[in-house]
Amino acid sequence: MKKSIPTRIVSAVLMVLISVSVLFPLAWMAISGFKGKTEVLRTPFQFFPDMWNFDNYIQIAADPEFSRAMIITFVGAVIFTAFSLAINSAAAYAFARLDFAGKRFWFAVCITPMFIPMMAILLTSFMVVSQLGMLNTMAVLIIPGLASAAQMFFLRQFYLNFPVAIEEAALIDGASRWQIFTRIFLPQSVAPFVVMGLTAYMAYWNAYVWPILTITDPSLTQIMQFLGNFRSDRGNDWGLLMAGSMLAAIPTIVLVLIFQRFIVNGVRISGIK
């Protein structure tokens, strides 16, 4: 059914209106980064800068604390994503395909954390990692969050929907469970891994409260921590802050744009209705 012209025009107009309003704050952040110190917040108000200069962007990118934070957060995020996918997919596979004593019990154990609010364990988790001597290390940012009930649940849903026939053939051929997992399931897991991987990456990159509590060493400051502390450390240099925030947001935005196909279909992939 071809849509009539007026309908298409209304659709197009709506699309533009929605996109503009939704993306406006981000655009504003980008534009403000181009303004000089005196232009950023001045009366009378001016939308666009007099002169588009890159000073803020260059200055923040050259700032050693900022770039260090970006790099170290990136390294941490990659390690975190890799390990978390490995651990959670192993558990997901086990729960989806294997049978063992106490399976139901352990599954309940692994799912329950999803319902525990962060605060109930935040404070005592802090005490735990403090006693383990993990404060001010990369480990404290990576290890505690690795086991994710939500991620495991999602992956398990996906594995449950996997056709059993291939596995049975492999079993007959004498493959071990572990081999089946690594050689058959894993290669097929691209789509859910992308979705969950992105989620994990973003969770690490965007983390704020935990880094604030556990990291006081300036050489390990995470990027969001840096931005959050910016105004108290350096005063209200808004242009610089906007430029920095833009640069901090760009990696995740780019990743989303690249993998958007997987994300928007993510709800389907798991078969959860």
Add this chain to the structure above:
Amino acid sequence: MIAPMVILLGIFVFWPLGNSVYLSLFKINFYQGSQFVGLQFYQYVLTEPRFWKSLWVGLYYAILTVPAGLIIALLLASFIKTLSKTAAAFMKTTVYVPAVVSTVVASVLFTFMYQDQGVVNWFLSLLNSGPIAWLNDPETALPAIAVPGLWLGFGITTLIMLAGLLDIPDSYYESADLDGAGYFKQTWYITIPLLKNVFLYLIVTGFSLSFQMIDLPLVMTKGGPVDATTTPNLYMFQTFTDMTPYATSFSLTAALLLFVVLGLISLGIFRLVNSDKAVDA
């Protein structure tokens, strides 16, 4: 195979949880060793007005963000459903992008936008309305924070809503058309009842998440003018990082009480929305 996960969860989730409950019964003193005081801290927390105020703030914030978020998501999802494949893909991505930007970036950005000479007040001036000190006025501070909260949230909500909408067979709408039902009747009688499961999921998770919001007020207002934006988690964070003695016990107890409150409210919502019809699989 499940060993790594179980061990990690054991150390970093269950042990702290159990320890929380255990320690909340003690007067924690890092210098002299803790002293068992039973339920005394529970009493302190429950009689502290700031605790109740934070619960109220959390509730208010949830009321500001969850229903509006659902309505926006439903409208956006309905619109996207009508688009062609490429247009839909574009819109889905556009709507999802804000969700990806972190809470900190959103906080910093909106704080900037809410400045006296900032963009938001500029828009107001176009409407001949005076500048408002958004984050400094106790009346406007929490709604002001709710805006980035909404902005960050509606991406994923819309996607889930869209998936739910696409599950409704077109034939329902077609027969309704034949019977002469207009758009609103169709939405009321077909769309909304069939989206019940989706709504339920979104309301419960939405409420749970918004009630626990801490990043936005922490970065934007530090608890806001006169505690106007001190959400429950923020309150606990503040008491935990407080240097006064016994603050630790206090915050632990508060956290556990919050756990209970949240659980009760979520259960309540679940029962409420689920009351009449059985939940279809």
